[in-house]
Structures are given as C-alpha cells and as structure tokens.
Amino acid sequence: MTIEELEQIAKNVKQENEKYDYEINVCMDLACASQGADKLKDALVKAAETGARKVLVRRTGCMGPCSHGPLVRVDPEDRLYRRVNASHAEAILKSLGSAPVPELQSNLHEHFDKQVRVVLENAGYIDPEKIDDYIARDGYKALLTVLTEMTPNGVVHRITESGLRGRGGGGYPTGLKWGTVAKAAGNLKYVVCNGDEGDPGAFMDRSVMEGDPHRVIEGMAIAAYAVGASKGFIYVRAEYPVAVSRLTTALREARRHGLLGNNICNTPFNFDVEIRLGAGAFVCGEETALIASIEGRRGTPKPRPPYPASSGLWGKPTLINNVETYANIAPIVRNGGKWFFNMGSERSKGTKVFALTGKIANTGLVEVPMGIKLREIIEEIGGGVPDGHTFKAVQTGGPSGGCIPADMLDVGVSYDALLKMGSIMGSGGMIVMDDTSCMVNVARFFIEFCMTESCGKCIPCRAGTAQMFTLLSRICDGTGTMDDLALLEDLCSTVKEASLCGLGQTAPNPVLSTLKYFRNEYIEHIVNKRCRAGVCNMQAAESDIQSEVVA
C-alpha cells in the first residue's frame, strides 16, 4: 500500500457515495442497539429499496447522546432524528428533500455546540467494519506519512510537542513515555493498547474500539514505528464482545490492505497486532498486572521500577497506552503538534472524551476541550438534572476518583484541577448524582468494588478495603459510631500510603472526597440515624444482617 493507492481508495469511496442522493446513518452502538436499532436499520434498508431516490443506509458507531436513541442522521441535510423505531422508516424516507419528520426532530444544538471532536471525529460517520470508510476520512494517511517522510525521533518529537498526556487516568506525558521506550536497549520491543476499561460507569474506550477500530490500530502502528517495536497487543475486556469482533475484523482488513504485516508501504517496517482478552479483573488496568495477564498469569501487579518502558512484556521494553491515547495519535500527526497544543488548558492539552451518565438529561459520550468548566458539561451539554431534582455531586475517575460537589462546578476540567479537588481525571467516567443519592452509600459502593477487585497481593489493600467496607456498612445501617469514623479516616491514609499499586493507593479517594465535602451526611447517619436521601435502610441496625467481613 502506498499513499497514491490510499488516495485512490478514498477517491473511489467518495465517487461511490456520490451516486447516492442521501445517506441515512443509523447509530448501532450498544445503547441504541438495546433499543431496537437493528430492526430499525433493516426497515430503513427495505424502505430505501422501494423508494424512488437512491439512498445509502449505513450502520455507524456511537453518535453521542445515547439517552435520545435510537439515533438516525440524514445527510447531506444533517438532520438528527431521535427515538426512532422501525415504524418510522417510511416517514423518514418520504421526508427526504422536504420538511423533516416533526415528531422525531431533536433539539440538541446546545449539546453539540460546545463539543470539539478529535477522537470521535469519525463516530457516526463511518461503518466500523469497512476500512474504506475510514480511509475516505483520511485514515492511515498519518501512518504512511510517518513511514515515508519522518524519522522515529521526529514522531516522538511531534507527540512531545503536542503536549498529549496519557488518557488512561494517570496523565503521564505520552511523548516522554515514547521517548523512554525508544531509547531503551534491545531489538525486541512491544506496544500494548490498554482496552481493559474496568472502571464501572465508563464506556469511552468501548465506543472508540467499536465505532472506529482502525483509529486505534493506526495509532499503535505509528507508536511502534516511533519506539522500534514490531509486535503489538490490544488487551480488551471479555465483557466487550462487539469490540473484540470489530477489532478482529479491522485487523484482518488492515492486513489485507498491507497496512499491517511485513514491509508496510514498501519500507523495512514490520508490525502486527494480536488481541488478548481480559477476563474480568479491574486490577488488570494497572500496567504491570496487565502485562502479567497477557503473559497468561494471574493479574497481580509488581512493584515499579522497573517500569514496563525498560522491562515489560517478557522482560522486554514495552510501551503501554490507553485506547483514547492511541486514538489521538493520527490527528496529531496529520495536523501537527502545535494544532493539538493550542487546544485545552495550560497543562492539559487537547480534548477529553467523557461518558456522561447517571441523573442527567443527555446521557452519552461527549468530547470537550480540556479546561471546560464542569458546569458547562453538566448543565449545557448534559442538559442538567431531570425530573425536578437538584444536583448533588459528580463522580469522576471511577473507584479511584472522588465526588465533586455543586459549589466546585466552576472549576475547569484538567488533570491537576481534578487532583486538587480530591478526585482524578481517570479514564473519563462522569456520573451525576442528585438528591436521591446517599454519599455514604456511594462511598460504600466503591469500597465494596475495590474490596472484591483487590488482587490480594498486598495487605493494606486486601485487608484495608475489607475493613473500610465493614465500617462503612455499619455507618450505612445506623450502627456506626464516631469512633468508627475516626478509624475509617485513619485506615484511608494507611491504605493510600502503603498499598502496592494504583488500585489500593487510590481506593480511599471516594471515601476521602465524600468525607471532605459531605461530612455532615456521615454525621447524620451516625448521630441522627438518618439518611437524607432515603437510600440507607436504618432498620437493619436491629436485624441480624451484620456484614462483617474477615480479610
């Protein structure tokens, strides 16, 4: 495959698409599929066959505002229809070229206007199983440019210049990591894509892998060229069967087009990717545990150093980045590091994809420039809290993050600002809670999660989270004392300071942040035996359900 051949494919696809008068794009991501998008697409295809106009019906990845799904977008008119079902197919076909179908019209301008789409630029525009669709939107151009015009050092320099930081949560500068692996000694190196999105309440990586799998593969191939690797692994959760099948198809197509394999683009560069399935262990999102899992062992972390950049998979230098990080690479190479650097806030560059869920009107995927205020995300893009309830907190960073209260919503989103507020950026889950959520119960939920997901290797995490769960359970069922609260705070710092890996070190965050901002709720539970949200069942204090946990 050469650049000329790539351009020819893009040209052919465009010519092919020009034969059609209209394009009807149907979102078939998990959320829309669960509401009958499959039947809808079949009905549209059938209606399009009998109609007079030439219409292309295309399956696409996630369009964003999932709570309005199933979604359909008609191009070139750029009409977005919401809550569409199979019975609307005829009406949509009839409306082409005239007024839109009134009952399906959406008013989501505010939702889209504040978003900037880099990672999600193709979401809703391409069929994820067709490599040609991706190529027609400048896909693989960055890879071939890199291979023919840039040195590996030049690529690392461009990524460093962009200011991109790891999107998996830690925010380590990507260029710096690439540079370290590139400089590491040895001929055999690996690149790994961390698609083990274990954070409950987050699904950005799933949407990217399912909706635009080639973008991830292209990013990995560029990374491999930059660091001198010839073998890659994508580690995906087994809970995401669609992502696995889309990636498998994408890899096969990329190999068939000569974009993976030996002598890519007639250069000496060889690269191929294998998929590895996770098996439901949150700790495998931690890089050393992930390595153990790829090697076919129990996913227990190891102390660092040595970092995977010097000794990773089978002891070889290994580059591990998150799905979203790789998804940012191709646009950075195409548009230049400066372009990316100019987006975002002072120390957090570019955009971030968030999975906006919970008690909010417009749930779904949003991509916003770094530095945007939380209030803008929640009230303008998210449409605020529905059903007359009031906003209480937004949880970011999953089990490693914290809850941010209403009076801090005017802070701009960045790695440092979130850390300062006692939360973390995390992979991008953003769960909105209203007055019907009890913050003590939320803390207990996350600690229960960390307790069951603790791998058991180090004692602070294994025993600490279990004891924290017992204390929080006591507070929730009304039998807690103020001494329990003091003990809980003490345990938080022990677990945080003494745990081996990120899971344990950040496990107390949900407790610490709720204690910081919602301490009065804890005190109400203990002193007044009252849960203001009505979630905790205080009668349990007298019953025999005692949740003692022995570590």
Place this chain on the structure above:
Amino acid sequence: MPVIAPPPLPSDDKRWKIVNGTMRKNGFARHALIEALHTVQSSFGYLDDDSIRFVALSLHVPLSQAYGVATFYHYFTLKPPGKHTLTVCAGTACYIKGADKLIAAAEKRLCIKQGQTTPDGQVSLMVARCVGACSRAPVALCDGEVAGEFTEKQMLEQLERWKAE
C-alpha cells in the same frame, strides 16, 4: 529439549477440537492459557476439573497456575450455568439508577443469591461489573441480550417466562 506428547482429547466431544484449535493457533505457548480457558468457557459454558487439567497439560503449565488463573478472574465460572442467565449490571451508573433494587427483587423471586442457579437449573442470576451501556442504565443482559432502562416489572415478566418453560 525432550518433546512431550500432547495429552489426548478428554472425550469424543467435538468441542475439545475447538479448544485444541485455539491452543494450536497460539503454538501451545504458555501465555495462551487465558485464551484457551476462554475457548473452553465459550464452548462448554464453564470450566471443570477435566478441562482445566487438559489445558494445563497441553500448554505445559503447572496445574496450580491454571487453577489459580481460573479462580482469579471473575469472568471464569467453575459451575455450570442454568438454561437461562439473567445478568444485572451493577456498574456505578446502574447502581445510581437502582440496580441494587433489581438484584434484590430477582433474588427474592428466584429464592437464590446472586451468582447462583435455581435448583431446577432453569435460571442463573449473575451480577456484572459494568457492561458499558451506562447511558441506558439500569441495564441487564437476558441470555446475553442487552436490555436498557430495565424495570423491575420487565425483569419479573422475563423471569416468569423462563420459569414457565
């Protein structure tokens, strides 16, 4: 290095050939352990002692390591599943939208705890750690089929249908 002959297939069951195929594709390398166990589970529905032993011997992995891996990862199950499986997602978004109430109602209706199967082998009740359909929470999987904005009424009706079979 002496070549150790691979163990014979445990039975004539054609599914063992699928398992063997996965291991062969990975060159019977030790690191294919998790992949091989995935294939066993997708073919047989669960992992039993015979299958773990067969995979371990084929890949030259100590039995302890194979059993350790099979029990470490939540996705693997050592018990045969029921005819139907209801999996309620208990991710954060689903929890905020009341998944715990769904689980409690299902436990009460089926008279079993989460992770168990009804004595007649008809229904298994599972809890997932997030299936990634958070925007339509609460979510459940009825025999693998995703159902968004799942209500208690819908769930109980589904359980009745399965029970009646």
